[in-house]
Amino acid sequence: MPKTKAQKAITLKGLGEHIEKQNSILFVDYKGLKVKELLLLRKQLKELGAKLQVAKKTLLKKALQEKGIDVDLKGMEGQVAAIFSFQDAFSPIKNVAMFAKTAEKLKILGGYIENQVRDASTMKEIGSIPSKEELLGRLVGSIASPMSGFLNVLQGNIKGLVVALNAIKDAKASAN
DSSP states (O other): OOOOHHHHHHHHHHHHHHHHHOSEEEEEEOTTOOHHHHHHHHHHHHHTTEEEEEOOHHHHHHHHHHTTOOOOOTTSOSOEEEEEESSOSSHHHHHHHHHHHHSTTOEEEEEEETTEEEEHHHHHHHHHSOOHHHHHHHHHHHHHHHHHHHHHHHHHHHHHHHHHHHHHHHHHHHHO
């Protein structure tokens, strides 16, 4: 059933508010996704401070244009939904990329991040980047690696000394 002008105005206002507050927007094709999967995705996104908004392409395009964002939604195939990230710009993108691996019907179509419109392949690459915590862990590991190697070398010398002293003690014990 088609929406009335008042309903469209409310949807447009809501989209405008989301666009105003967003840190990133991810456009996905959710056609063929089961309701259970869609609800699970919405729940995961809510935990990350993001929201999945389903709207007609024309309303979404109008709301984006009002905020100065020019995205070709007509060129995107399927049923388009926008995922607005309000806290961390990257976590929802990573989450959707991982979710898309299990729910094959979900397709990443593009996005808007750091004041630039990005294509699907760029957004997928962003989704494959390790998390901040993982990158910090790798950095700490690479910084600590030379220190632990040096410690192992020092322990090796001490172990060698202990083995030599034990050998001397055994040799004196067997000589007596």
